[in-house]
Amino acid sequence: MIKNTLEIRKVNTKRIIDYLRHVKYDTKKNIAEDLSLSFATVSTICNELAKYKVLKKQNILKSEGGRIPLALSIDENSWISVGIDLTVTNQINLGVMNLKNNIIHTEQISYNNGKKIDYILSTITDKVREIDEKYTDSSISGIGISIPGIYDNKSGMILNSTIPLFEEVKLKEELEATLPFDFYIENESNLLVKAVVQIDQKIKEEKMDVIYLFIGEGLGVGIVSGGEILTGSRGMGAEIGHMPIGSEETICSCGNTGCAENELSFKGFLRKYYGEDRKFTLNDWNAFVKDVKSGKDHALNVIKEEACLLGKVISVMINLFDPQILFIGGIIDEIYDYIYPYTLEEAKKRVLLSNYRDINIKKTIDKDKLIFIGCNQLVFENWII
Template sequence: MKITGDQQLIKKMNKTIVLDTIRQKQPLSRADISAAIGLNKATVSSLVAELIDSRLVNEIGPGESSGGRKPTLLLFNKQAGFAIGVDIRVSDLLAVLVDLEGNVIREKSVPLADSEPGSMAEQIRKTVAQLSRRLPESPYGIVGIGIGVPGLVDETSRVVSAPNLGWDNVDLAGALAAELGDNIHIDNEANAGAIGEKLYGAGRDSLNLIYLSIGVGIGSGIIVGGELYRGTSNFSGEVGHMTVAEDGPLCRCGNRGCWETLASEKALVDRAASLWKEDAPSLEEILASAKQGDKDAVELLNEIGSQLGVGLANLVNILNPELIVIGNRLSLAGEVFEDAMLGTIKNRSLSYHRKKTHVAFAKLGIRSTALGAASMPITAFLTDPDVSVQETV
């Protein structure tokens, strides 16, 4: 019998569903899969056989019997391939090599002396090559690369604007494709961070959450109903540029009183430099001083916490999220400014809106964006389990 295009599509979709069911509920048997997704046992067995042949699924032995022959249990082969996630920051980049379940195999942090697009592309190529050396044995090798960029990224993965890097209209994926392949995904770093925390971190059990990336600027990734909200042009989440002080400091965007001019890591460091009349201290130095009881450092961090609370109260009132996750570098000082931040949220948000909203710090620390970026090529790879992927980058 000739298989039509529609039948082939349905078969591919069913195979993807079977694979995803194994990943989410492993270990389980063929009968378990049939019961979970409603496909007959013969169809499930045929699709499982193909997944075993492609080495995406392994048989791991018998499970408990319910009266008849013991069923053979199935396990997703998380080391069938690997992915690399890259978090581009203003002064450095963080790259992680992960297996297909997002477990970090190795990572590398590289300082950036030059953020020019060509130099950045070359540094990414070098870092990917270093992480790819001596991979554990696998049938698919590196399945793809994901990159988080601190700027606006359109639907085609082109970086429209990244002011802190000095980029406008940069085709980073195109610059990398010749050496790193076509499975390259580029997104705003806060979107990637939101995906990372949703899949692997603080947001695993939340369907509606906001991830705040607070570093030189403030960006957000917004998850609604378990899916990333992107907006009409893929540019949602620029919460750092909502006005919180009408006559506040001038922002790099040209506006005054943007939230990030008052509550970002840069705002903290600039304020510390003006108070202490010396070279701008780092976040780590300010935090160390606060932990040693330095009154000025503690007050400064509490001031930043209060300013964070102002913007967070707005987000609570507008979006009524289940969870707000605070990530990127400023989260390192969360233990100091948390009380001031939460107090401001309580005082400025509507009580019914905040009643079920929880605020947490990123469970993945500064890896949120890199891990979220790595998940993007993994998702693309596993959504089409018929695709043959090269074993090397």
């Protein structure tokens, strides 16, 4: 709830910036009309943003007579954020983005199993300092980090991490103790759903209810309802990885059996395909994908089995939240077309009143870019102007 005039001004400032992030340029008059704000409010805020060099004024519009209106545009590189993706085992993915969600730099750092958390922290610290020194004409407004687990916003710890290295680490506290920047932590699924909402203006404007289901090292979900991400009181909400609807044959890392994540994950697919429980590599995955595409019976049987379980998970999500769109992404991007028919069939069987609602399942691509957009949006939402 907005409590005072200062908060109203901050909200309106963010709305104006966000509006201009998605257009080439526009006038104060059009901005005021489209955002249902007074011209005086828009003019005052825009003039202040121009002083801080967030906006640029340009004489590029024509007028039939009288004063020529100034066009306003975002000075997109006046503001940058750093996105850090820690959701891939033995890998740090880093991206630098500007105010218009354009990626201006990416980098990948690999590390081996013997590395401790101190190495990760020092690597992140060094890379952020390098970026700050490189982009001297831009201001780093914050750093968004995607984690492979739950961020407990009460304790500040990462919990239930699919990469044990990060378990119970207070990442935000550790990094803010060494760097003069604000760090914002969120799990990958929430960042991915934040990203798809940000890049699809129809979803954003109509405040659609959207779900993003992510299959990677684990199974995650991000849910947006009424324009807000559902996280629960501690940030632990919407966790489906340990929903007990899977096979009872394999013990999950949590100590139980039947967890959906134990099957619908990188390791879960490969354990079922190769018939053994071991450390799998990207080469193992690529060989599996190749066998799927070449039509090998065993590979296709695994696809069908996994797809049906995915359909069950999706039916639970649809019955609970009734979304307008459900996105699927992650490691299954390359084999989505093989999975989708079985998944849809299973979901339709189990969704209540499926004849009366559209089960709208969509594939997303380029998870790495979406993660950085999600990190960028996380920083933007918390940015104090």
